[in-house]
Amino acid sequence: MRSLDLLKGQTALVTGANSGIGRAIAVALGSAGANVIVNYVANPADAEAVAEEIRSGGQRAITALADVADEAQVQAMFAAAVLEFDTIDILVSNAGMERNAPFHEMSVGQWDAVINVNLRGAFLCAREAVREFLRRGVRPGISVAAGKIIFTSSVHEVIPWAGHVNYAASKGGLMLLMKSLAQEVAEKRIRVNSIAPGAIRTPINHAAWSTPEAYAELMKLVPYKRIGEIEEIGRAAVWLASDFTDYIVGTTLFIDGGMTLYPGFETGG
Numbered sequence: 341m342r343s344l345d346l347l348k349g350q351t352a353l354v355t356g357a358n359s360g361i362g363r364a365i366a367v368a369l370g371s372a373g374a375n376v377i378v379n380y381v382a383n384p385a386d387a388e389a390v391a392e393e394i395r396s397g398g399q400r401a402i403t404a405l406a407d408v409a410d411e412a413q414v415q416a417m418f419a420a421a422v423l424e425f426d427t428i429d430i431l432v433s434n435a436g437m438e439r440n441a442p443f444h445e446m447s448v449g450q451w452d453a454v455i456n457v458n459l460r461g462a463f464l465c466a467r468e469a470v471r472e473f474l475r476r477g478v479r480p481g482i483s484v485a486a487g488k489i490i491f492t493s494s495v496h497e498v499i500p501w502a503g504h505v506n507y508a509a510s511k512g513g514l515m516l517l518m519k520s521l522a523q524e525v526a527e528k529r530i531r532v533n534s535i536a537p538g539a540i541r542t543p544i545n546h547a548a549w550s551t552p553e554a555y556a557e558l559m560k561l562v563p564y565k566r567i568g569e570i571e572e573i574g575r576a577a578v579w580l581a582s583d584f585t586d587y588i589v590g591t592t593l594f595i596d597g598g599m600t601l602y603p604g605f606e607t608g609g
């Protein structure tokens with residue numbers, strides 16, 4: 341489904357774009373007319389397949405290997421992207437991971453891995469994007485904003501998550517990174533927002549939906565009584581990156597089938 345060329349002439353960099361939600365966002369931005377840099381850190385063939393899918397729709401796309409937690413690699417990726425496409429209009433800072441453990445057993449390695457990718461990575465990528473947006477300013481006829489940043493957050497930016505303290509801490513931190521940055525750069529016409537998915541069918545939560553028993557348990561947390569699909573996140577990202585939403589600044593868009601609505605209160609209270 342094409343999205344009316346909403347992002348025609350723009351270039352988007354999507355981190356963690358070789359699988360799951362990132363992949364769907366990259367493809368959706370491409371089908372809305374954007375050129376796309378498909379960032380990945382593992383499985384290059386998957387990244388190449390995403391780029392090829394975008395190219396087959398008529399847009400330009402390249403892959404970019406970079407660990408978002410590594411400052412030098414992030415800077416090199418942005419430099420390569422600007423060299424190829426002249427500038428970047430949209431950053432979707434999406435790369436994220438889980439390393440779950442009971443709190444008393446959580447290793448420093450598990451803590452650091454999640455915080456480094458989910459939070460430090462968001463900082464490093466957003467900083468490079470803001471630098472490029474400030475350098476370039478508004479491009480009349482392309483977008484009324486100087487740039488757009490969308491973070492892939494989670495319902496766990498507000499829902500506590502036992503057994504996943506590192507992940508919830510990273511997303512809670514991301515919420516105030518997003519809002520504080522949005523406040524700081526709004527006057528430069530840079531729009532910063534987050535998308536907060538709930539339970540979406542991806543590899544990261546495979547165990548939560550892949551058996552009927554697990555799926556039934558999961559549905560106790562979802563008032564809308566179905567899992568979300570990655571394309572639903574992709575379409576929202578297109579909209580949030582487009583000038584249709586130019587007055588949306590510093591907001592988290594929850595896409596969660598009502599998971600944040602205290603589903604325990606469907607019957608209790």
Ligand code: BGC
Nearest residue numbers: 494495496538539544545548
């Ligand atoms: C997590 C998933 C989880 C979902 C809802 C996401 O942020 O990555 O594993 O299913 O939140 O709890």
